[in-house]
Amino acid sequence: MTDTALPAPSLPVERVETPFRRFVSEFAESKIAVGALILVTALALLSIFAPWLTPQNPYDMSQISILDNMLAPGERSLDGRLYLLGTDDQGRDMLSAMIYGLRLSLFVAATATVIALVVGLSIGVAAAYFGGRIDSLIMRVVDLQLSFPAILIALILLALLGTGIDKVIIALVTTQWAYYARTVRGGALVERRREYIEAAHCLALPKYRIIFRHLLPNCLPPLIVVATVQVAHAISLEAVLSYLGVGVPITEPSLGLLISNGYKYILSGKYWVSVFPGVALLITILLINLVGDHLRDQLNPRLKK
Secondary structure, three states: OOOOOOOOOOOOOOOOOOHHHHHHHHHOOOHHHHHHHHHHHHHHHHHHOHHHHOOOOOOOHHHOOHHHOOOOOOOEOOOOOEOOOOEOOOOOEHHHHHHHHHHHHHHHHHHHHHHHHHHHHHHHHHHHHHOHHHHHHHHHHHHHHHOOOHHHHHHHHHHHHOOOHHHHHHHHHHHHHHHHHHHHHHHHHHHHOOHHHHHHHHOOOOHHHHHHHHHOHHHHHHHHHHHHHHHHHHHHHHHHHHHOOOOOOOOOOOHHHHHHHHHHHOOOOOOHHHHHHHHHHHHHHHHHHHHHHHHHHHHOHHHOO
16 A cells, blocks of 8 residues: 655635725724714715616706695605605705716716815925925915915805806815925925935935825825815815805705705795705715724824824
């Protein structure tokens, strides 16, 4: 009888923990932040696919009947259609109008945040890297802008430019870029004194490579936190501008304009026209702030427990 060789026991393969996996595992430790992120993602997907998910296009006049105006939540129209959140004074389904309004608010806030991030990032890195008079000039402009309330700057710009989605985005970018410039400038000043930047200079690497390959990636973590918080701030600022009637046009109302349209009916008992969009706006801002606060605690070592 010949002895058969037994297979060698396989050793367990250790899972390499990458920075991304470590970031995800640390973020998942907060159930509140994970839940808020899931809800924010659901709201974003709901707003993106609004034309296919909503029971009515609130801006298509062929789908709106003036006979269905001011129906209370849960009431049915003459043709038997159920309105879960009621209708407004024009007969629009409040649920559909809120989803479309959320879609516009998120689009304006996200677009303005991305543009302001790119502008502020470029200006802040340039100020920190070159220093001297360029740094002093840029920081004085930043200090001057941050000394004025954002709503005041936005109102002045919209009074000069007029109403429109593109005008609102320009106003939001103008009020936001200074926050990114100051944040990235502070981080870049610290990173510029690191040994790897000195080594890059000793190797005679081009300036653009030092900035974009070495300096800039190490300044991104605080910008992620600022960008998340500024999205919520942009949504609230756009809602205020639309509520005042200087934001998006009436033909494409956002949540702020929906709140403004229903404000006059609150004392008459038609609370749902204004309250429901206000609650949706409050929940959206709260969820985004919860995600941003947890990211701040996670990316800032001093705030880690």
